Amino acid sequence: MNRSPNVTETDAIVIGAGPVGLYQVFQLGLMGLQTHVIDALPHPGGQCVELYGNKPIYDIPGIPVCTGQELIDRLQEQIKVLKTPFHLGQEVTAIAQRTDGRFNLETTHQSFITKTIIVASGVGAFKARRLNLAGLESYEGRQVFYHRPDLKNFKGKKVLINGGETPALETAIECAQLGIDVTLVHRRDVFKAEEALVQEFQTLCQQGLIKVIVGQISGFQESSGTLTALEVTDFDGQTQAHAIDVLLPLLGISPKLGAIADWGVALENKQVLVDTEKFQSNVPGIFAVGDINTYPGKKKLIVCGFHEATMAAYACLAHIHPDQPIHLQYTTTSPKLHAILGVSDKTK
Numbered sequence: 001m002n003r004s005p006n007v008t009e010t011d012a013i014v015i016g017a018g019p020v021g022l023y024q025v026f027q028l029g030l031m032g033l034q035t036h037v038i039d040a041l042p043h044p045g046g047q048c049v050e051l052y053g054n055k056p057i058y059d060i061p062g063i064p065v066c067t068g069q070e071l072i073d074r075l076q077e078q079i080k081v082l083k084t085p086f087h088l089g090q091e092v093t094a095i096a097q098r099t100d101g102r103f104n105l106e107t108t109h110q111s112f113i114t115k116t117i118i119v120a121s122g123v124g125a126f127k128a129r130r131l132n133l134a135g136l137e138s139y140e141g142r143q144v145f146y147h148r149p150d151l152k153n154f155k156g157k158k159v160l161i162n163g164g165e166t167p168a169l170e171t172a173i174e175c176a177q178l179g180i181d182v183t184l185v186h187r188r189d190v191f192k193a194e195e196a197l198v199q200e201f202q203t204l205c206q207q208g209l210i211k212v213i214v215g216q217i218s219g220f221q222e223s224s225g226t227l228t229a230l231e232v233t234d235f236d237g238q239t240q241a242h243a244i245d246v247l248l249p250l251l252g253i254s255p256k257l258g259a260i261a262d263w264g265v266a267l268e269n270k271q272v273l274v275d276t277e278k279f280q281s282n283v284p285g286i287f288a289v290g291d292i293n294t295y296p297g298k299k300k301l302i303v304c305g306f307h308e309a310t311m312a313a314y315a316c317l318a319h320i321h322p323d324q325p326i327h328l329q330y331t332t333t334s335p336k337l338h339a340i341l342g343v344s345d346k347t348k
């Protein structure tokens, strides 16, 4: 863990870069608040990307249909102009109120002081299921990748994928299409994915472009700090070593609610209780939006999260500047908002 010695001070921190966290960034930007975003994943998107990236969504206003990934791409496009710093691949571990009313916020990598916190942490921090092999962690980021990196970097290398569900199969197919020497290890010879994907995968296996080994990864071999081979044990207890350059364990991801229970906010069924005026928790200055919050009538839908984020942004501004009147402004006509959004003022 590389912890930066510097403490970053800001107006607002959004915990979670799922769809609601991303729209929260936009609304805080319209308020002119300086914002930072933190997510445990190495990329934005939350459930939309992790759980249904290629599947269609039909109930986003004004967008008759888009995939989970497309929605996230559009939300990112909308906030690009704000140049908000994203701190990805790090988890928020601790929050504590300071005597000056602000909050100390710690992640696995760095420290912040912030005037407001907006918890948009959905069903929890997404974490890749890990291979339980002592010592393997020292190759992470060099030869072992739990989140799929750019496969083009692996041309000319021996790639071994571990897993039997959609992400593993899709990655194996993509490797084969790129001409990469790819082997997939799965504990069974049955794969869990849509039929068309399994068929495409099996066709490439029959063509010899993907090798499949049925068994469990049971150990590894290394030479001078480089991972050289993986040991795979089959049903009969026979173990064989397979030479590799890169290992991609794609065993799925699972959300972990994490440290939220220690942040001092009142929870109900592991969700943050909020009011429906400000979407504020019992701790003034800590707000919660999207799937992580609860209130009478709560619906876990993206469009509801967008409303909550809008209301929370107004409330954050009021929390930071309690004596300042806050006027509702339209993005269509407000020169102030046009300046923030970097669009020409067409009201003149």
Ligand SMILES: Cc1cc2nc3c(=O)[nH]c(=O)nc-3n(C[C@H](O)[C@H](O)[C@H](O)COP(=O)(O)OP(=O)(O)OC[C@H]3O[C@@H](n4cnc5c(N)ncnc54)[C@H](O)[C@@H]3O)c2cc1C
Pocket: 015, 016, 017, 018, 019, 020, 021, 022, 038, 039, 040, 041, 045, 046, 047, 048, 051, 052, 056, 057, 058, 059, 090, 091, 092, 093, 120, 121, 122, 123, 124, 125, 126, 257, 258, 259, 289, 290, 291, 292, 300, 301, 302, 303, 305
């Ligand atoms: C299969 C499926 C289909 C769906 N279809 C629809 C649909 O058609 N329409 C609809 O409106 N909704 C749909 N939903 C629900 C929708 O995806 C959720 O309501 C939405 O993703 C909630 O967004 P969010 O930003 O609140 O949280 P999430 O999308 O869960 O994102 C939360 C983010 O916070 C991060 N995080 C959590 N804790 C921490 C921490 N401590 N530190 C750092 N980062 C952290 C996580 O890594 C994650 O990236 C669907 C859900 C599923 C599973």
